[in-house]
Amino acid sequence: MADNTYDQIADTIQTAGPxxxxxFLVNLFREQKKYYELFExxxxxxxxxxxxxxxxxxxxxxxSEEQRNQLEDALIEACREVGGMLLDEDRIREGxxxxxxxxxxxxxxxALHRAKVDEENVEDLIEVALxxxxxxxxxxxxxxxxxGTCNSITTFEQQIAPQPSAVQRPIAALLLKHLHEELRxxxxxxxxQREGNDxxxxxxxxxxxxxxxxxxxSGYHIDTSHxxxxxxxxxxxxxxxxxxxxxxxxxxxxxxxxxFQYEQQPPFDDFYDAxxxxxxxxxxxxxDESLAFFKEKAQASDIRQEGSLAIETYISLLSQSGxxxxxxxxxxxxxxxxxxxxxxxxxxxxxxxxxxxxxxxSEHCKSRDDLLGFATSMLQGSDLKK
Numbered sequence: 001m002a003d004n005t006y007d008q009i010a011d012t013i014q015t016a017g018p019x020x021x022x023x024f025l026v027n028l029f030r031e032q033k034k035y036y037e038l039f040e041x042x043x044x045x046x047x048x049x050x051x052x053x054x055x056x057x058x059x060x061x062x063x064s065e066e067q068r069n070q071l072e073d074a075l076i077e078a079c080r081e082v083g084g085m086l087l088d089e090d091r092i093r094e095g096x097x098x099x100x101x102x103x104x105x106x107x108x109x110x111a112l113h114r115a116k117v118d119e120e121n122v123e124d125l126i127e128v129a130l131x132x133x134x135x136x137x138x139x140x141x142x143x144x145x146x147x148g149t150c151n152s153i154t155t156f157e158q159q160i161a162p163q164p165s166a167v168q169r170p171i172a173a174l175l176l177k178h179l180h181e182e183l184r185x186x187x188x189x190x191x192x193q194r195e196g197n198d199x200x201x202x203x204x205x206x207x208x209x210x211x212x213x214x215x216x217x218s219g220y221h222i223d224t225s226h227x228x229x230x231x232x233x234x235x236x237x238x239x240x241x242x243x244x245x246x247x248x249x250x251x252x253x254x255x256x257x258x259x260f261q262y263e264q265q266p267p268f269d270d271f272y273d274a275x276x277x278x279x280x281x282x283x284x285x286x287x288d289e290s291l292a293f294f295k296e297k298a299q300a301s302d303i304r305q306e307g308s309l310a311i312e313t314y315i316s317l318l319s320q321s322g323x324x325x326x327x328x329x330x331x332x333x334x335x336x337x338x339x340x341x342x343x344x345x346x347x348x349x350x351x352x353x354x355x356x357x358x359x360x361x362s363e364h365c366k367s368r369d370d371l372l373g374f375a376t377s378m379l380q381g382s383d384l385k386k
Contacts, residue, residue, distance in 0.1 A: 183249065303335065327354075
């Protein structure tokens with residue numbers, strides 16, 4: 001900053017006082033695009049307008065409610081202005097940190113989608129979109145595009161899988177479509193090399209049905225751990241067209257050498273066979289066979305030793321198949337009081353509402369001396385009758 005600017009600041013303090021000087025500096029830093037300094041000056045400006053010291057740092061207990069609201073509104077507006085200016089320069093990570101208190105993600109989402117992604121900014125964009133939760137689907141696509149399948153699966157396992165199903169679904173769909181395309185491309189190349197022409201079949205299941213030689217000598221066409229992880233994640237999906245892709249992967253997995261068919265926790269201990277039945281049930285194929293299989297697994301499960309996966313999977317499938325009353329009965333009979341579940345199946349309240357019957361839940365709560373549960377189910381039941 002030139003010496004004459006310092007002189008101008010000193011003169012402005014004498015002629016215009018603190019408020020005039022802060023106004024002068026706000027305009028100066030806006031012009032110079034010094035955003036950190038601008039933000040600090042906007043905070044000073046807000047404090048001065050309320051008659052507070054420019055470096056006021058108290059918790060505000062002595063302020064009136066109106067003063068606190070005015071100060072908070074001014075600080076939010078300062079965040080919005082500085083954050084927006086940073087976004088305009090594609091400094092998205094910095095802009096988000098100012099805009100986060102504002103609670104408006106849309107300008108950041110817009111900036112993410114118009115950004116030119118390169119090696120210098122991709123990590124910042126992933127941090128904002130995925131880790132900060134601004135646009136998880138966009139962020140996960142960046143991980144897929146720039147870091148590959150292995151890192152994407154690790155990211156899903158660590159950051160996405162613990163999230164609610166609604167958050168998981170669009171990201172699981174991205175991973176599923178990516179891996180399905182990767183496997184289809186690898187299979188097509190192998191078949192074309194051996195047969196002299198690209199395969200004409202529409203699905204992976206059809207491509208492999210009459211070509212057992214694809215798996216000779218423990219052959220495979222994709223990382224088998226990536227395959228099993230993607231199949232496992234796909235259980236969160238409910239779109240039939242996506243589930244058909246998941247079924248395609250499962251059919252391929254069934255043909256792999258046993259050393260690549262990793263054993264999992266019941267009911268998915270026969271990993272690909274069980275997943276095929278699961279996907280078929282949700283799609284609407286072989287429902288009775290699938291439900292019978294998972295019912296047997298659920299009834300044989302020791303929930304205190306093995307956890308609730310087998311039981312909740314059965315309940316969830318019943319519910320998704322429209323058998324809401326049976327799902328409620330299974331939940332009431334198979335899940336003991338006080339046992340921690342994995343939130344795979346709908347809650348008892350959700351099942352009762354879907355079945356249109358809160359009477360069973362009320363009696364269940366009464367038998368367990370659960371006064372709160374009894375009252376809640378009775379209130380919900382009376383609400384349902386209105």
